Amino acid sequence: MPFKVNPTMVERVRTLWNDTRIKKGHVPVRLLDPTINSPEVKNLLQTFDSLIVGQTEAKQVLANAVEAYQSGFADPNRPAGNVLFLGGTGTGKTATVEALAEGLFGNRRAMIKIDCAEYQHGHEISKLVGSPPGYLGHRETHPLLTQEALEEFHTKKLELSILLFDEIEKSSDTLWNLLLGILDKASLTLGDNRRIDFRKVIIVMTSNLGSAQMEKLATGGIGFSAPEVQSAILDSQLDTIAKDAAKRKFSPEFFNRLNNVTVFHSLTEDMVKSILDIEIKQLWERFVLNSKIPFFFHVRKSARAVILKEGFDRVYGARYLKRALEKRIVTPLSRLVASGQIHNNASIVIDTAPNGDFQFYIEENNV
Amino acid sequence: MSRLLMLYVKGGSSEPYYRLVSVEDPVRFLGIMRARVLKDQINKMDENPLTDEAQANALRTLKVKLYETGYKDYPDTDEEVAKLYRRFRASIS
8 A cells, every 4th residue: 555645744743853842852742732622612613603603703702711611720719701792783692692502501591691671770680689688578589690590500511600691781780880799709699698609600791882883884885895895894893883882881890800892793695694594404403393293394595585685684684584584484384284284294395486475385205 | 514415214103205305414413303203103102002122123123314415405496306306216215
């Protein structure tokens, strides 16, 4: 069998040979590769890629936090990670956190999600930490944040929790002040004086701050440059707008406690096409696992184009994609199942008619 | 990146069949399909209980396979679809 020499390996051996540290008489050393991820983080990154299109920086930030925690290098007196996701609506901020839960625990709901719009008034903070003693209903108000709730999704292999503050700018500043202690000391005292430890928690906050200005910029047009250049300039400008808006909104002591601020980039049409593929795949899994009559379906290119047109907007991102899918595919298919037109394991083809309406065919190809 | 594959299922509670499917992760897909076929089989057992031996035999004979078609996406024309089915009907049976 002929022996083949790999040029890359030759170069690697030559580099090692010339390295003074491994010359004769020196202690033998082995070159290490700091870019290799742990198997868990590799799995997590794969899950991210299968569920989230683009947003590489956000995925890497979360993966880094998980890796630092697993290797014990996270700050022992602070939460395992804290990050603020900024960006326009429909860019995938919340979906990325759900993908993190899916990747770590196999369940996209394995987290505590706090919808900050429910905390618009200062006194509503008692829903989170419970009422202090002496207040009417003190014993009846059970706090949402407890040590048990945080540890609900811990596994033997991974004792880590995810805490999501969704749309944090909508809450009262009382919540931000509460977060100062959590972000700094990783602890919180409840209304009944119990203390919660946040050292095994990744805290993610999302915000649409600056979205009005972003919308204006995105729809206003920025000249007649090539689309990719235009997109790059736009992303850089959106980045600045979002971070400036966050700095204006939050106090300096809050902003300084954040480990990472990541801006989600606006979605291009190609990215939304990939999101549509993911949504269709998830829809199929939903049908095949939960439907009483499992069946297969294909959405032809012309039908996909219509859904994309209806579901994608430069300003609102992929927000309406699910709605378009529900209207064009889910509702008609469920009607076809309910009316008995689809049988077990049928294969349905979804196409468009010349007048633009959706048509549903059934393949008859049993062996 | 998903690709178009031919799924062949034999065993379980239904007649053998094959279907064109768009698959990104074949391992995950096969897992889902097996879960669904077994779920159907278990549901059927409520009506017609099977002996342990029959259950073991059903599991042993269950075939869920994927075959390459060479296509990335579902064909645009019905003729191409029919051609694909004809090709697999000849090769599988």
